[in-house]
Amino acid sequence: MKKKILFLFLLGMFSKIFSAEYTLEELDALYNDKVITQEEYSILKKEILGSNELESGYYNLKINGKQVTNIYSVATKGERAYLNLEEFLTLLNLNNYEKKDSVYKIYLGNSLEEVVIDTKKNRVSKNGKNIPLKENWYSMEKGNLYLEKDVFQELFLSYCTVDNSTLQVSMYVNFATPEEISSILDVTADKLKNVDVQPDIVYRGKRSLFDLGYTRVQLGQSFVKNEHEKGYKSNWDGSLEYQGGLLYGEFFAGYDLKEKELRDLKLEYENIWNDHTFVINNRGSGSKREWGLAFYKDKGFTTDGSKITIKESVPIGSRAELIYMGTPIAIEDEVNGSVEFTNDMIVGDRTYQLKIYTPDGKITLKEIKTVEDYNRQNRHEIKYDFSIDENKDKKRYATKGNVFYGITDNFTLGGGYTRDIVDTENGYKYFDSNSLEVIYGEVYNGYSYTLRTAGEKTWNSFDEYSKKLDDRYKYEVMGDLRVGKYKYKLSQENYGKYYDEKRRNNFEFQYDVFDNTRLTYDIEDMKRYDKTKERSEKLGFSHDFTFKKVLLGSSAKFDLKDSNKNEYSVNAYYNGWQSMTARLENKWENSGKDYETTLNFYNNNFRGLFDVSVELGYSNIRKESVTFKVSLDIDNWLTFDSNISKNGSKEFRVGVDRVIDLKNPKVRIDSMDVSRVNVITFIDNNNNNILDSDEITIDGVEVTIGNQKLVTNKKGRGTFYNISNGLLHDLKPKIKKPSFALGDNKIKVLSNVSSTVDAYIPVKPMINLHGVIELDKILKLNEQEKEDFYSEILIEIKDEKGKTIELVSPDNTGTFDVSGLFPDSYNIEVSYVGTKYNIESLAKEMKLDYKYNEFVLGFEHKITFNVTNQSIKLTEHI
Structure with missing residues (x-):
């Protein structure tokens, strides 16, 4: 508190001094030179200009x-x-x-x-x-x-947001940008990123036939007292989970210690091809086991037409915050390697961030856009979605497959096959169906539109309980038009006589009045074959805005046919207490007759020790009208949970949750979705960043990843544990030996599988270039004239790209030294800048080599320049 008061006092004095004595231009210069922060710049500028400027x-x-x-x-x-x-x-x-x-x-x-x-x-x-x-x-x-x-x-623009709290601007243009512009932007961006910077060296996890992984042990004791019961009943639970490399994929397994049952088994090949994932499942179904296969490309969210669900894979043991407008609106703990969010604040055509807290203290962000793409693909891009699932009771396999291919950037063709298992008069049988989709979309004159037509037909000839399969078909036409802030969607679905419905017409209208203020209108007409009709008409409104550090969100859904189905919500989210976040959610259903509210406080990694969640709820819908929940995770191994209701029900649980590295059980591990990193430091004689057979390792190199640090042993090796998968980690070496240095390359580690990553760190031997100027006797110079002549010689060392590394002149004895060079090719230019002689300059490529004999303190490359009254010649001493 004292530090904060002192900071505010100094900032106030700083503000008065600057506002009185400095101009806006000088303030801009201080900010550009990074003398003051963005926050200080804004405060001081307000003092100078006044709040209305x-x-x-x-x-x-x-x-x-x-x-x-x-x-x-x-x-x-x-x-x-x-x-x-x-x-x-x-x-x-x-x-x-x-x-x-x-x-x-x-x-x-x-x-x-x-x-x-x-x-x-x-x-x-x-x-x-x-x-x-x-x-x-x-x-x-x-x-x-x-x-x-x-x-x-x-x-x-067709869309634009300006977030002053995070200094972010996001925009989508409403005109057709030429491909040449995109190419130029990409080339320019690459050039800007790589100017005078060596490429990153990234070491990745490698899939293996078998790599012993990690196990997670969970044990807990619960004490439960239900309503009208006098005492507590105790119970226990326990489970084992395993994750490791198998058959060049990632293997997951679970076992229930109490019920002595094997849980689901999964072999996953993430991003096996073009962002597609392949999964083999073996699931428990009572006393039976069922197999399943899936090959798909996940876009991060699903929708059932009314609600959007965001689902993402995260490291096991993680917690994740869903962030909107810079504020967390929900938090979920990982379940089976993923988190799932459903919230009234999640709507279409918006951008959200997923902030993932892994158990080892790492934090990563993912951006999720809830924009429906209707399976559109770019030119020559292809997307698959295949699955096969066994049903032991029905002794059948359900199959589904879809493929979408981009013929052009605007035109996508899709097709699919489905085999459903159905109960008929003659037992379980298959329904075999085919589907076809044609999607076309582009931007024209600022109008973004998508046209889609799709159909599905079942080909089997038998009947299902008097329903003819010849009539089991449906087809749809849809148009989606977006003009600036407006979105229109019109669709019609038609069904064969196998179905109850005959035709369904739907119209959706969306208008983003202002940033984060939206009006929607939906109308649907349905006709059935029994000549009955059904019509729904809904009007929606939502408005979200931030006030200081509070995000306020409100929404209303009006059913224009039945007012008893109206829904309203008002929510507030606050994240102003460092790692603590507060959430207040209020929801009214049945036109306000039913009410539910939840107040939640939660944090992630408080002081590196606690994860805490406290929730107080009230509902006139559920029997337990008032609930109080507390969840506490201490140092990632001891857990405590409690749940108390107004009706007298109470539940308490205390347990342990621990992850063990089966290769090194003594090491503390916080998550199973991690890798080990073997570090090897070596002398890179030829400067190719690769450990060649004739190069040796070097000890005593200090290497850091995050908050972990090690020093390589006599064999030049060391091992890091508990390195989170899916994140790009900076590997920061530091060498203290003389005559050695690290190159300009940035070294990173990335692993998406639980494996051991070998990271080779090249250590560069520095060479001293020692040169001598020898003056020919034809110049006939005395000692003083020689000294004057030496001062008129310039030696310039350039790299292969022409960048000047060193510019030197010989001393009064005719010698010079250039240190800190690596084994590489250089261009050396020697010029006489005097006026007495007409001596032609020398420009020559020179390769510095180093051959290791024994460990010494320095390595030197000697050269001599022979100067006459007409030319300069180079002699190398190898």
Whole structure:
């Protein structure tokens, strides 16, 4: 507390000093030089300009889902944001525009839509159509034009969000961007990332026939007292889980210690081909075991038409937060290697973040976009979804298969086969069906649309309880149109006489009034073969906004046919207490007659020791109208849970949850989804970053991964344990031996399977280049003249790319030294810069080699330059 008060006092004094004595330009320079932070910059700028003036800063910018830059200029005034026009044009390489005085003429896409911006006449138009403008719709900052976000979006974008809390801008353009622009952006991005930087060395986990893995032991004792019972009944539970490498995949197994039953077995090959996963399952079904196969490409969420469920695979033992608008809206603990979220705040066409806390203290983020793609594929891209599931009771195998192929970037063709198991008058039989889908979509004149037609037909000839399989078919046509903030979806499904339904028509309308404010309207008509009809009509509204560190979300769903089915919700989320987050959720159903509320406090890894969750709930729907829950995980091995209801029911559980590395049980392990990393440090004689047969290992190198540290032994080796899978870890070596150094390469470790990763760290022997200038007798120089001559010689050492590494002159004896060079090829240029002689310069490629004989303190490469009155020659001493 004292530190915080001191910081606020110093910041206040700092603010007064700067606001009184420094200009805005000087403040910008301090921020650009990283003397002050973003937060200090914002506070001090407000002091100088006043709160009603425009504030500008640098934001991260994503265009069409791709990170483009982290220094995009955005100006803000209150709740309004202004986006830099010229930076936007430059980043997209849109050169097809004219600027004259106060007028911009910009031509977009292949159709050359004309955008005219005239700041002097306060006029903005697109294709000749004027756009309504508000007051202060633009701003000029340092000669750059900033457009107010709504105007900017009307002209160029179909979607845009500006998050001032995280300094993020995400936008999708509403015109067809040429492929050349995308190519140029990719090339430019690659060049910017790799300027003067050596490529990363990434060591990956390798699949193996068998690799002994990890086991998780869970034991617990429960004490339960139900309503009207006087005492507690005790019970225990226990389980074993295993994860390790098998048959070049990842094997998972579980065993119930109390019931003495083998749980589900799974052999998984994640990302085995083009982001597809292959899984072999063996599941328990009573006293029987059933097999299953699956090959699929997961997009991270599913929808049943009304609710969206986000499901992601995470390391076992993890907790995950679902984040929206910078605030956690839900938290779930891992179950069977995944987390699943259903929440009223999860809606379509939004971007969420999944923040995953692994048991070893690592944190990773995944971005999830709930945008329906209708299985569209890019040109020559293919997507599979196959599964086979055994049913022991029916003695049959259910089969499903779909494949989607992108013929062009706009046109996708899909087909499928399904074999269902059904009960008929003559026992269990198969229904064999085929399906066909045609999907076409593109962006034209700012309109994004998708057209889809699909059909399914069963081919078997027998009847099922008087229903003819010849009539078991259905087909659908659908159109999805998105124009700016509007979305329209119209679909019709038709069914054969096998089904009760005959036709189903559906229309959906969505309007994003403002950022995070949405109106929806759905209407559905259904006709049955018995001539009955059914109609539903629903109106929806949702509004989410942040106030300081509180996210407030509200929604209402009105059933226009039956008001008793109306639903409302108001939720608040707060994450202002360091690792602690609070969640208050309120939901009304049946037009407000039924009410449910939940208040939850939870944290992740508090002080590196505790995971705590406390929940208080009330409901007039369930019998236990008031509930109180506490969950505590201490140091990732001791757990405590309690659940108390108003009706008198109480439940307490205390247990242990521990993971063991079966190769080294003494090592502390927090998760089963981890790998071991064997580090090997070696002298890279030829600078190729590979351990060759004639190169030797070197000891005494300090290596760090996260908060783990080791020093390689006499054999140049060391082992890290508990390294989380699925994350890219920086491996940071430090060498203290003289005459050795580490190269410019960044070394990383990535493993997606529980295995042992071999990470080879190249240590570079540094060479000292020792040179001597020998002057020919023909120059006839005395000692003083020689000294003057040496000072007029320049030696420049360049790498193979032409970058100057060293520029030196010989001393008064004619010698020079260049240290810190590695075994590599260099270009050496020697020039005489005096005026007395006309001596031709020397430019020559030279390769520095090192041959190891014994461990010494330094390695030297000697050269001599012979200088005459006309030329310079190089002699190397090997």
